[in-house]
Amino acid sequence: MVRTMRRLVAVLTGGLAAAVLSLGPAETATAAPKTPPAGVQITGEGLAEPLRLRAEAQPAHVVAIIDQVNFLGRTGQAKGPKAADLGPKYTVVVYAGDVPKQTYDLYPKAVGGPRVFRPAKQPDARKTAAGWFLGRLSMSETLRTAGVPLERQFDTVSGGVGGGERVIPEDALNPAKDIDEALGELQRLLLLNVAVVLVITSGLAGIALLVRRRTR
Template sequence: MVRRMRRLISTVVGGFAALLLVLTFAGAATAAPKTPPAGVDITGHGLDEPLRLRAASHPEYVVAVIEQVNHRGLVRQSGGPKKADLGPKYTVVVLAGDVPKQTYVLYPKAVGGPRVFRPAKQPDRKISPAWYLGRVSMSETLRTAGVPLERTYEAVSGGAGGGERIIPEDALNPAQDIDEAFSELRRLLLLNVAVMLVITIGLAGIALLIRRRTR
């Protein structure tokens, strides 16, 4: 029985150690800077010619604009607003090198909040069309990147009906915010795992001690 308890403790400790290593390496991979796509082209209302942003010269703008169309972090809708409620339209084409890869349509002034539309016809394939709720920072992100939009006050707390604040120019870096959030989550997970490890070892030790005394 004692041998079994020792094997159990060794298995538990080994499992938690492996989990700690996985979380540590995963966190390091997340924190590592990611190379943004080559650039984005923006066309639409008020732009006489395409606004061409490239990672080589404006990496922060490229990352910020792409974050606006990253549908993994957006809420999908069954349908979009009425055409009359969409407001000015901006088409964003994401490039890999000089090759267009993805196309999205942004409506920063749509009634009820910004909207993102992913057309079925993409540069190199066809997919299912989809509508998404856009980020509240869409208008300011586009304006900072060079789109002729008026400065706005963005609601950033509590979603609809939340508080308001002015988003400064140097705060429009969604990629940095996501990295910070993952970093905090990683530290929290590591702390929880460490606590669980200590508790498990303690309980196993108590069980072993009780077993020895009752023999």
């Protein structure tokens, strides 16, 4: 009886050990693969060769460049500005590891504000609609900081969902001009009110005179 129990315990122990060993490789095989590091490549005017940035080496620049295109909606405008109003073009390709995933055309100096064009044909063969989008106001400075030869732009400040907002022009902050316009509007309003009162008074006086003549 004792020998039989020992054999049963040995068999159960061996079976459990085999089960544990068989689970080890399976868990390793089914583990989720690591996300490949991101990167961007920029080509365009003034760049003799592609500007390549990797997340492990320049994380801040890579995040800033991707932030210029990661807010685009599914559909954009079918028609963009005139070619003469676009300015220099910079093509940004977003990578996952060494595999290109997305491509965009950036126009930081476009008339009326930066523009982004998303081609319908993407490197990863995914289906998307071509479209034009308004870009972030910080586009020019972001590209310049990353290494694109652009002139420094002083009319943008960082912050906000849009990546920046334009500094208000000085002529828009003229308190004397605003006060003069406000006083002019107030004066016109007072004159209009006086005219209305005079018309009403004249009308009442005429009615009173007419009633007085008829009652005599």
